Amino acid sequence: MPRRQGPVIFSGIERYAAFKKALEMDRSAVLGEVKDSNIRGRGGAGFPVGLKWGLAASVQAEKRFVVCNADEGEPGTFKDKLLLTEYPALVFEGMAIAGFAIGANKGFLYLRGEYRGLIPVLEKELSEIRKEGAFSKKDITGKKAFDFDIEIRLGSGAYVCGEETALIESLEGNRGEPRNRPPFPVNTGFLGYPTIVNNVETFAAVPHIILKGAGWFKSIGTEISSGSKLISVSGDCEKPGVYEVPFGITLREILKMTGAGDTKAVQVGGASGTCVPKREFSRKIAFEDLSTGGSVIIFSRKRNMLEAAENFLRFFEEESCGQCTPCREGVPVLLEGVEKLRKGECSGKYLDDLLSLAETMQCASKCGLGQSAPNAFVSIVEKFKNEYKLSKKRGKERVFNG
Amino acid sequence: MKPVCAAEKIIEKNGRKIVVCDDTRSRLLPILQDRQDRRGYISDKDMQNIADLLGIHPVEVYSVVTFYSFLSTEKKGKHVIRVSNCISNVMKGSEKVVRAFEKALKIKAGETTGDRQFTLERTGCIGMCDKAPAIMVDTELVGNVKPGMVKKIIGDLRKR
Numbered sequence: 001m002p003r004r005q006g007p008v009i010f011s012g013i014e015r016y017a018a019f020k021k022a023l024e025m026d027r028s029a030v031l032g033e034v035k036d037s038n039i040r041g042r043g044g045a046g047f048p049v050g051l052k053w054g055l056a057a058s059v060q061a062e063k064r065f066v067v068c069n070a071d072e073g074e075p076g077t078f079k080d081k082l083l084l085t086e087y088p089a090l091v092f093e094g095m096a097i098a099g100f101a102i103g104a105n106k107g108f109l110y111l112r113g114e115y116r117g118l119i120p121v122l123e124k125e126l127s128e129i130r131k132e133g134a135f136s137k138k139d140i141t142g143k144k145a146f147d148f149d150i151e152i153r154l155g156s157g158a159y160v161c162g163e164e165t166a167l168i169e170s171l172e173g174n175r176g177e178p179r180n181r182p183p184f185p186v187n188t189g190f191l192g193y194p195t196i197v198n199n200v201e202t203f204a205a206v207p208h209i210i211l212k213g214a215g216w217f218k219s220i221g222t223e224i225s226s227g228s229k230l231i232s233v234s235g236d237c238e239k240p241g242v243y244e245v246p247f248g249i250t251l252r253e254i255l256k257m258t259g260a261g262d263t264k265a266v267q268v269g270g271a272s273g274t275c276v277p278k279r280e281f282s283r284k285i286a287f288e289d290l291s292t293g294g295s296v297i298i299f300s301r302k303r304n305m306l307e308a309a310e311n312f313l314r315f316f317e318e319e320s321c322g323q324c325t326p327c328r329e330g331v332p333v334l335l336e337g338v339e340k341l342r343k344g345e346c347s348g349k350y351l352d353d354l355l356s357l358a359e360t361m362q363c364a365s366k367c368g369l370g371q372s373a374p375n376a377f378v379s380i381v382e383k384f385k386n387e388y389k390l391s392k393k394r395g396k397e398r399v400f401n402g
Numbered sequence: 403m404k405p406v407c408a409a410e411k412i413i414e415k416n417g418r419k420i421v422v423c424d425d426t427r428s429r430l431l432p433i434l435q436d437r438q439d440r441r442g443y444i445s446d447k448d449m450q451n452i453a454d455l456l457g458i459h460p461v462e463v464y465s466v467v468t469f470y471s472f473l474s475t476e477k478k479g480k481h482v483i484r485v486s487n488c489i490s491n492v493m494k495g496s497e498k499v500v501r502a503f504e505k506a507l508k509i510k511a512g513e514t515t516g517d518r519q520f521t522l523e524r525t526g527c528i529g530m531c532d533k534a535p536a537i538m539v540d541t542e543l544v545g546n547v548k549p550g551m552v553k554k555i556i557g558d559l560r561k562r
Contacts, residue, residue: 075488075527113435113472114528117541154435156470159526173430173456175469191428234490234531241532267489270527297490297531311489315526321469 004086006244007220008228009204015089016134018207022097023137023146025210030101031057034206036214038226043069043162043199044269044293045368049206055186056194057102064104065195066095068150068203069167071112073159074270075315076295079230079242080200084111084118087204088125092150094203096135097210099148102196107150110167113157122152159319163367164197166321177323178367201230201294221247225286229294233258235267236300245285251296252281260298265305265384270295271312272372275305275379305387309380310338316373327370330361333398334377340397341381341388348390351381353400426456430466434473442518443477471525479514479521481559484538488527494534495549500524502549506556519560 004010022030035050056064068091072080083091095107111118129135135148158176160166165179168190189195205227209217218226225247231254234240238259245254251266266276268285269292276283276290283289299308313335322328337354340346346354358374365371381388433452437444444467446460453460467473485491485500500511503522507515514521530536533545539559547555 072529073527076490076531077527078529078531081529112529113470114525114538114543117543153432156431156435157472157525158470170431171428173427173466175465177469232531234534235493271488299493303493307492308489311487311492315488319526 004244006228006230007246008208008217008244009083009087009090009201009230010244011208013090013207013211016093018210019093019096019100019135022100022210027057027101027103030097030210033210033214034101037209037217038214039202039205039209039217040225040287041199042201042205042229042293044074044272044291046287046291049198049202052186052196052198053098053102055184056104056196059187059194061194063106063193064102065190065193066098066102066104066107067164067167067171067190067195067197068095068107068109068200069162069164069197070115070200071110071155071159071162071167072115072200073112073162073319074272074293074295075312076232076234076267076270076297077293078232078234079294081115081118082242083200083204083230084115085121088122089129090204090207091200092125092129092135092203094206095150096148097206098196098198098203099135100146102194104196105147105149107148108171108190109150109152110155110161110171111152112155112161116154119152119154126150126152158321159315160321160367160369163369166367167197168195175321177321178369180366199293222284222286222288224288229285229292231285231292231294231296233296233298235296235298236260236263236303237298247286248284250282250284251276251290254285254296255281255298258298260300262301263298264301264303265299267297267299267308267376268292268295269375270297271315272369272375274375275308275383277383280383305380305384306338306342309377310335310342312376313338313373316369320369320373324364324366324370326361326364327366327373330357330365330370331373333357334361334374336398338377344389345391346388347393347397350397351390353398355381357400427458430456430458430463431470434463434467438473441477442480443474445475477514477518480519481540481562482521482523482538483555484523484525484528485511486526486528486530486534486536486538487524488531490527490531491534491536496535498549499535499537499547499552502552503556506552520556 039049040046137146139145155161161170161176163178166176170176185195221227228246268290316331320327358378361374449463450460453463511522528538530545536545
């Protein structure tokens with residue numbers, strides 16, 4: 001295992017020490033510590049973790065479930081693969097602590113189909129955990145007081161299953177179509193029971209918080225975004241890979257760190273993220289500025305940004321579940337629009353129509369996929385105006401009514 | 403992989419109370435994945451049998467099979483080669499890799515060879531952008547693939 005360096009996740013920790021400490025603490029104390037740490041979800045949406053766990057714990061139910069979202073599908077993200085390969089014990093320990101805190105005995109690791117090659121490593125770790133009884137606690141009489149087990153479930157190549165309600169649908173053996181919310185999974189999740197779904201990286205941070213304290217965690221990052229973020233850097237740079245950075249780091253610092261020269265643009269947050277031009281490279285990776293699940297794709301000056309927009313929209317056309325109209329119908333129209341722009345056949349009026357359609361998709365789509373599908377298109381069209389020429393005459397364009 | 407029962411329920415059978423899993427439907431995806439791995443596709447008859455096993459309508463099974471891109475109703479090749487076409491891979495020349503495979507296998511992306519040995523597909527990001535261009539060969543992720551390596555990859559797979 002390579003020695004990695006970082007402020008939180010890549011800082012050293014004793015195996016399962018945090019779980020032992022959590023058992024000695026009270027359930028509510030564990031919840032309190034996570035709440036105090038101000039940690040927010042690392043998958044991209046940034047929901048406060050302590051709040052999510054508290055809600056699931058407060059619902060009256062016979063059973064509760066912990067789900068680790070390892071359906072890392074966002075283009076340009078590979079940090080969860082690294083965590084599961086090199087730090088599986090840390091992820092499982094975080095899940096067990098979550099289980100103890102909310103009162104769940106079962107956990108699922110929903111692993112994307114593309115990562116099935118990792119299963120032997122993960123199963124080996126799980127069988128060691130079971131053999132050691134690492135995640136069980138006996139009371140004085142020798143009876144089991146708490147027990148936690150984890151099952152690995154494999155996805156089958158659907159990006160939308162990274163959305164938490166679609167993931168739960170998939171776990172239940174259905175098509176991975178997002179549900180209406182509310183009810184939220186913390187209330188009505190897997191098989192109707194309260195369920196928390198968190199990202200791999202979120203669970204990997206939890207043992208550190210329990211062992212080193214919420215105060216320590218808050219001392220890293222910015223006031224609003226506590227802790228650190230794993231970023232997956234790819235594209236035009238000398239040293240692509242996974243880096244752990246404190247929140248608040250600027251894009252310029254990331255470019256320097258990864259040896260990127262002559263950079264024109266950085267796509268932050270993958271296909272569903274935003275494209276940042278050179279003049280804005282002092283912007284920060286943080287929930288209050290550029291919120292991301294970790295994908296950082298670097299574009300050098302020779303790249304065509306409309307080609308990138310087209311690539312992202314093709315991806316969404318393929319991955320849209322087709323359930324709601326704004327996403328299913330909107331993505332192909334935007335894609336056609338980019339093709340027109342590239343050919344110089346798009347008029348200014350039509351571009352305005354496309355941007356208005358993008359806005360409709362952002363507010364009217366059912367889930368995060370549809371809501372964020374137009375993001376890259378909008379940011380590229382608005383910030384890279386010199387990359388395309390608008391047609392003076394109106395071509396064969398769709399008619400938008402209303 | 404030993405399955406863990408997600409939710410138990412107590413039922414009465416022959417006057418005795420026994421504990422069973424009531425997440426039968428939730429096992430659908432693992433069952434389908436197993437069938438896909440063994441046979442390379444899921445036939446109509448398989449869907450009927452699985453539906454009977456779980457006590458659901460075959461159409462529900464069909465709806466699930468057709469939703470996921472790694473499950474198929476048509477027989478795939480013994481080896482499935484998927485070339486990532488996310489933007490990081492495209493920038494590093496993944497299309498050249500696709501063309502090299504197309505040329506070597508004499509099929510287009512999305513097709514299966516006549517001898518049912520190989521299926522070639524494009525796929526979204528496979529989490530190997532730092533080692534682009536990358537491909538997924540069956541369950542294995544391979545990074546830094548160059549068009550010149552394609553013949554050797556195919557040759558090695560033929561021996562398996």
